[in-house]
Amino acid sequence: MNKIKDLPAALASLGPGPVQAELFHVEKQIEIDGVEMGVLENGVPYLTESGLARMCGIDRKVLNRLAINWPDEKLKERGRSINEMLETSGYFESNLYLKSELNGSEVNAYTEPVCMAMLEYYAFVTKEPRAEAIKAFRRLARETFRALIYTAVGYSPEQRMLDSWRHFHDRVDMTATSVPLGYFSVFREIAAMIVPMIRAGILISDRVVPDISVGKAxxxxxxxxxxxxxxxARRKYDHEYPLYYPQSKSNPQPSFAYPDSALGEFRAWLAQTYITSKFPTYLIGQTKRGTVPVSVATKAIEAFSDKALPAPK
Incomplete structure (x- = not known):
């Protein structure tokens, strides 16, 4: 069975956003005019709880109670109105925020659909419209939520893409001289998989290391x-991570190199077995950890059609 053809449906079942399995990591967070905002490691922009409350013109405790008790609150008058707006935007998550982490402290990250629904409610729906919410909503009508926060925190998706290429090329360079003559390394040989992942928008970093999954399989x-x-016999060699990787603290990493005569076997297995049946599981795991957004994972699959990655003859 070609599981990769079923992946879009499997990813869709996870919902429109990342599934909360552990704390998401904050890439960058700042405060402007008393409003805290930031970007998660996977590129998702957010407002903190205090930031969103300030934009809405309400006390943070009001928002916190609403979020913590959301299963009950969304059945009440205020919650029903907010939930209708959320569902209209395609947001069906069970929580209003993503539990995230910044320098060891937890951050409640409210993403775009929740922020826009809350602002719309407190600007136009509530019996006592808040001036702050009206001002913020009108501003976001002129600029997109994502563009506003990306500009404010100085986050560049293009730079993250360049960083992905840097992570990839630096590791390729470091294996160039360490692999024994007459042998190949898994990492250098999965370029046919990593390059389409980067082009699809998956940020290759010290937290997204697909060669570990491929190597074990x-x-x-x-x-x-x-x-x-x-x-x-295969041979062990010393694989080293670039110094900006946390894994570099335990360099060198013992890894296996395989005889060149098995290279055809590996390439056929990668295309016919790993890509089609094991890679989907890897991607779903990454979406659950929040390192790859569902939308990006779905897009990445388009790069692994039979046409994009033909099986070696």
Whole structure:
């Protein structure tokens, strides 16, 4: 079964945003005119609880109570109005915020659909419209939520894309001389997978390291297929991460290099087995951890059609 064809449906079942499985990490957060805002590591812009409350012209405690008790609150008059606006924008999450982390402290990150629904409610729906909410909503009618926060915090999606290429190329360069002659490394050989991922918008970083997933799966396939008898023993070599990776603290990392005679076996397995049946599981895991947005994961799948990555002959 080609599981990759079923991935869009599997990702859709996760909802319109990342699934909360652990704390999301904050890339950058600042405060402007008393409004805290930032961008998560996966590129999602947000307002903090105090930031959104200030924009809405309400006390932070009011917003906090609403969010904590959301399952009950959305059945009441105020909550029903806000929930209708959320569902209109395609937001069906069970929580109003994403639990995130900045320098060891938890941050309640309110993303665009929630912020816009809250602002619209306090600007135009409530019996006592807030001037702050009206002003903020009108401003966001002129600029998009994402553009406003990206500009404010100095976040550049283009720079993150360049950083992804840097992460990839720096690791390729570091394996160029460390792999024994006559052998290949998994990381250098999965460029056919990583390059389309970067182009699709998946940010390759120290937290998104697909070669670990590929390496483990290939090692199991190597042993199960008895390839050592056919191609000879694999050899360990010292793989080193760039110094800006947290993993570099334990350099060198012992990794396996495989005989060049098995390269065709690896490429066929990567295209016919890993990409089609194991990569979807990897992507879904990344969306659950919040490192890859569902929309980006869905887009990435388009890069792995039979036409984009033909099986080696």
């Amino acid at each position: 290939w090692s199991e396939h190597w042993k199960a297929s008895g390839f050592e008898e056919k191609h000879g």
